[in-house]
Amino acid sequence: MTQSEQHTGMNIHQIKNYLPHRYPFLLVDRVSHCVPGEVIEAVKNVTVNEPFFGGHFPQRPVMPGVLILEAMAQACGLLAFRTRESQPDEEQPDDSKLFYLVGIDKAKFKRPVEPGDALVLHARVTRSMRGIWMFSAEARVDGAVAASAEIRCTMREV
Incomplete structure (x- = not known):
């Protein structure tokens, strides 16, 4: 992968x-x-048609915090896959491998996420040790932090 390909979006x-x-x-x-081994910036466009808004909450739709954390974890998984792909000495992920979420620490929620928001997901690799990847992640709306957490994942065979 060339340097310019490493910085491209998806x-x-x-x-x-x-x-x-x-x-x-x-x-x-x-x-x-995305810069493999370093950072990723991804977007989740939140629409009123999301299936969870019917019950969370009908009078004032708010994206559930657990789904904001899941969106951040998915961005971390993408960064981990792209990082592994860019390392020629590593066993490469394939269809039989997945990154599983193994832990979330220091989760904080600062503001609600509502229909019409563009949830911008930022994640940075903080450490990778013995098959466990650690990330610092934030979800922002209009530049303001909506949520943040430390996220851990690991790659496993399916």
């Missing part, structure tokens, strides 16, 4: 090549920037 079709999630659980619509 459209939904490319994202689906990495993540096994599908509607209604695929929570990353686009990757605007």
Whole structure:
């Protein structure tokens, strides 16, 4: 992979090549920037048609915090896959391998996420040790932090 390819974004079709999630659980619509081994910026466009808004909450729709965390975790998974792909000495991920979420620490929610928001997901690799990847992640709306967490994942055979 060339240096310029490492910095490119990803459209939904490319994202689906990495993540096994599908509607209604695929929570990353686009990757605007990715530097393997370092950072990723992705976007989840939140629409009023999301299936969870009917019950959370009918009078004032708010994206559930657990789904904001899941969106951040999916962005972390994409960064982990792209990082592994860019390392020629590493065993390469294939269709039989997935990154599983193994932990979330220090989760904080600062503001609600509502229909019409573009949830911008930022994740940075903080460490990778003995098969466990650690990330610092944030979800922002209009530049303001909506949520943040430390996320851990690991790659496993399916």
